[in-house]
Amino acid sequence: MSKQNCTGGDKSAARVAQLVTLRYDACTQSKKDQARTLELMVRRASKKKTVAEEAEQLRAELRRHEELYYVYDSPEISDAEYDAMLTRLQEIEEAHPELQTPDSPTVRVGGRSAEGFDEFLHRRPMLSLDNSYNIEELRRFDERCRKLAEGRAFDYVAELKIDGLSLSLHYERGVLIAGATRGDGWRGEDVTGNVRTIRSIPLRLKETNGNLGKDLEVRGEAYIARETFERINAEREEASEARFANPRNAAAGTLRQLDPRIVARRKLSFFAYDALAGDRKFFATHREGLQWLERIGFQVNSHRALCSSIEEVIEFCNRMEAERDKLQYEIDGVVVKVNSTALQDEFGQTTKAPRWAIAYKYPARQATTQVLSIVVQVGRTGALTPVANLQPVQLAGTVVARATLHNEDEIRRLDVRVSDWVMIEKSGEIIPKVLKVVEQKRTGAETIFQMPTECPVCGGHVSRPEGEVVARCVAADCPAQLKARLLHFASRRAMRIEGLGEALAEQLIAKKIVGDVADIYNLKVEDVAALERRAEKSATNLLAQIERSKTRDLNNLIFGLGLRHVGERTAGILARNFRSLERLAATSVEELDAVHEIGLTVAERVRDWFDDPTNGRLCERLRAAGVRTEMEASVARSGDAPLAGKQFVLTGKLPTMTRDEAQAVIEAQGGRVASSVSKKTDYVVAGDDAGSKLDKAIQLGVEVLDEPQLLEILNGQMDETREVA
Numbered sequence: 165m166s167k168q169n170c171t172g173g174d175k176s177a178a179r180v181a182q183l184v185t186l187r188y189d190a191c192t193q194s195k196k197d198q199a200r201t202l203e204l205m206v207r208r209a210s211k212k213k214t215v216a217e218e219a220e221q222l223r224a225e226l227r228r229h230e231e232l233y234y235v236y237d238s239p240e241i242s243d244a245e246y247d248a249m250l251t252r253l254q255e256i257e258e259a260h261p262e263l264q265t266p267d268s269p270t271v272r273v274g275g276r277s278a279e280g281f282d283e284f285l286h287r288r289p290m291l292s293l294d295n296s297y298n299i300e301e302l303r304r305f306d307e308r309c310r311k312l313a314e315g316r317a318f319d320y321v322a323e324l325k326i327d328g329l330s331l332s333l334h335y336e337r338g339v340l341i342a343g344a345t346r347g348d349g350w351r352g353e354d355v356t357g358n359v360r361t362i363r364s365i366p367l368r369l370k371e372t373n374g375n376l377g378k379d380l381e382v383r384g385e386a387y388i389a390r391e392t393f394e395r396i397n398a399e400r401e402e403a404s405e406a407r408f409a410n411p412r413n414a415a416a417g418t419l420r421q422l423d424p425r426i427v428a429r430r431k432l433s434f435f436a437y438d439a440l441a442g443d444r445k446f447f448a449t450h451r452e453g454l455q456w457l458e459r460i461g462f463q464v465n466s467h468r469a470l471c472s473s474i475e476e477v478i479e480f481c482n483r484m485e486a487e488r489d490k491l492q493y494e495i496d497g498v499v500v501k502v503n504s505t506a507l508q509d510e511f512g513q514t515t516k517a518p519r520w521a522i523a524y525k526y527p528a529r530q531a532t533t534q535v536l537s538i539v540v541q542v543g544r545t546g547a548l549t550p551v552a553n554l555q556p557v558q559l560a561g562t563v564v565a566r567a568t569l570h571n572e573d574e575i576r577r578l579d580v581r582v583s584d585w586v587m588i589e590k591s592g593e594i595i596p597k598v599l600k601v602v603e604q605k606r607t608g609a610e611t612i613f614q615m616p617t618e619c620p621v622c623g624g625h626v627s628r629p630e631g632e633v634v635a636r637c638v639a640a641d642c643p644a645q646l647k648a649r650l651l652h653f654a655s656r657r658a659m660r661i662e663g664l665g666e667a668l669a670e671q672l673i674a675k676k677i678v679g680d681v682a683d684i685y686n687l688k689v690e691d692v693a694a695l696e697r698r699a700e701k702s703a704t705n706l707l708a709q710i711e712r713s714k715t716r717d718l719n720n721l722i723f724g725l726g727l728r729h730v731g732e733r734t735a736g737i738l739a740r741n742f743r744s745l746e747r748l749a750a751t752s753v754e755e756l757d758a759v760h761e762i763g764l765t766v767a768e769r770v771r772d773w774f775d776d777p778t779n780g781r782l783c784e785r786l787r788a789a790g791v792r793t794e795m796e797a798s799v800a801r802s803g804d805a806p807l808a809g810k811q812f813v814l815t816g817k818l819p820t821m822t823r824d825e826a827q828a829v830i831e832a833q834g835g836r837v838a839s840s841v842s843k844k845t846d847y848v849v850a851g852d853d854a855g856s857k858l859d860k861a862i863q864l865g866v867e868v869l870d871e872p873q874l875l876e877i878l879n880g881q882m883d884e885t886r887e888v889a
């Protein structure tokens with residue numbers, strides 16, 4: 165225990181000592197002096213923090229700096245200062261375990277290398293790239309390369325610059341043994357446990373090509389797809405956590421999570437772009453290296469071009485800039501590389517970057533425009549979302565007229581007012597976001613926006629519980645909520661009822677034909693055809709769609725019911741674990757909480773939803789209408805969770821993985837890890853010193869795997885689910 169901890173530890177003793185000294189000093193002085201000294205001492209005494217207060221303050225400060233770092237991309241302090249604060253908090257918590265909180269930054273270290281990760285020394289430095297920002301700079305790069313090639317002809321490979329963070333992966337005899345971040349290029353962090361949860365990273369290579377796979381380093385970019393990024397931010401908002409500013413920050417924050425299970429849940433992806441053996445490249449061309457990486461099981465981005473001139477490179481850059489929004493992930497430019505590895509070696513490198521490659525950076529997609537008004541939308545859970553209506557402006561090929569402001573706190577943080585000029589940006593999110601206010605353009609005529617205290621649609625009461633960022637309309641019969649619920653229920657990833665769009669939902673609600681989602685199943689052709697602008701043919705089509713929706717899978721139904729905190733992924737977990745709506749409805753908070761990946765908050769919300777008698781009746785009416793509420797066997801084999809339904813038991817010490825890592829990898833693919841062997845167990849994974857669990861497995865005839873066999877199963881599954889780039 166440190167000296168600081170001893171002195172600061174006993175709050176009451178320190179306080180009494182101060183007061184005694186204070187009284188003693190006061191007696192020896194004149195009345196006036198006494199009064200002044202007393203005042204000073206009281207001030208000093210009240211300034212002296214207790215350890216509990218210090219810990220609380222450190223936690224708040226650390227959280228603020230994490231947010232500045234990850235969310236706003238604008239750190240105020242150095243890494244060293246951050247680490248010093250974190251270390252102090254760790255010291256306090258070690259000395260006073262009663263002061264530990266489950267959400268302390270010491271358990272969920274949001275980023276910097278704390279005690280969590282070992283240092284990883286890169287065998288070859290992970291260099292950076294020189295940047296070019298326009299075509300002229302790209303042409304100058306070409307001229308430099310031509311000069312270095314001294315008249316020899318050569319090609320370039322142009323590939324996308326993925327906006328994530330680089331990783332170095334090490335394979336020994338075809339098995340992944342380590343994964344590290346770039347760090348400063350020389351020293352990174354050993355994040356092997358986290359890397360193993362990334363499904364696009366093979367744990368075992370498909371073929372090792374003799375010597376090539378013996379000792380292999382693969383470099384590439386870990387990233388978070390746009391859709392996943394949206395999901396993570398929605399979940400964070402629900403949990404009153406700050407949103408990540410962009411997918412890159414989300415990927416960086418995720419890779420440095422100490423708990424690999426959180427990493428598994430966040431679903432990172434990986435594109436490989438380089439293969440090295442020992443300290444050399446083993447293919448004559450970069451292109452062949454990429455093709456080999458694909459063959460041995462990596463995702464290599466398919467948007468790449470072999471270019472025999474810089475003009476072809478420029479054409480690729482322009483084409484991909486136009487296609488940028490169609491990609492499922494963020495890019496920030498194109499990387500241009502000399503194809504011949506012999507020439508690469510000849511050209512060499514500076515201390516910072518290779519001479520044979522350059523990044524062509526796309527300009528930031530930002531624009532300034534004026535906020536015409538701020539309106540509030542009401543979502544299916546009653547959440548009020550402020551949205552800025554903008555003076556329409558061209559941004560990266562589209563006209564933007566709206567930007568989300570997320571919530572009241574975000575409006576206050578940005579200090580956005582109606583009539584303000586704002587800078588907006590497209591980055592990762594589908595709807596552009598407001599980056600900042602252009603304060604120089606303020607005239608004084610701007611008006612501060614107030615969140616409504618009543619629902620703007622139904623006039624119902626709005627509540628924002630303490631500590632939450634989301635304000636909600638709590639009226640049960642709010643038509644805006646009902647409309648959002650209907651649209652969500654009918655959406656593609658839920659019950660997929662095509663034809664049930666916004667206009668029809670509004671008509672059905674206004675005419676009081678539909679009062680909840682179950683009413684959809686009572687609709688008759690005449691009901692729909694009688695509505696304004698509805699023909700009988702489209703009504704018949706709609707009813708056919710509704711009929712078909714009755715056989716959607718249980719996970720789609722659970723997702724469609726729109727329980728708070730239950731997104732598509734959680735709905736899948738609930739469906740796989742409980743296999744029917746009835747069983748789910750009858751499950752206690754404890755049972756729900758015991759399901760891996762379901763936390764207490766979700767467990768409580770799920771229970772709350774089913775405890776509401778209106779929802780109970782809704783489920784009953786859905787079932788009575790013929791909606792399937794049982795899980796279909798095929799879902800267990802769905803691509804989303806290749807090991808869904810498979811139960812594993814781990815025993816003994818595995819050669820390269822810790823138990824937590826093995827569990828995280830299995831669970832990342834939908835499998836479950838149980839603590840004891842039974843007839844229900846599909847596989848027992850046994851390492852050294854396996855004990856009675858192994859005996860039981862043999863006795864019950866359960867299949868026993870060693871680590872390489874486990875990796876094969878995990879890998880085999882990965883092949884089936886590989887995304888096509």
Ligand code: IVH
Pocket residue numbers: 290291292293323324325326327328329330346385437499518521523
């Ligand atoms: S090659 C020595 N290729 O960009 C060359 N980098 O700004 C090393 N990046 O640290 C990198 N996509 O994290 C290369 N197709 C790609 C890339 C790529 C993204 C990142 C990488 C690197 C950074 C440099």
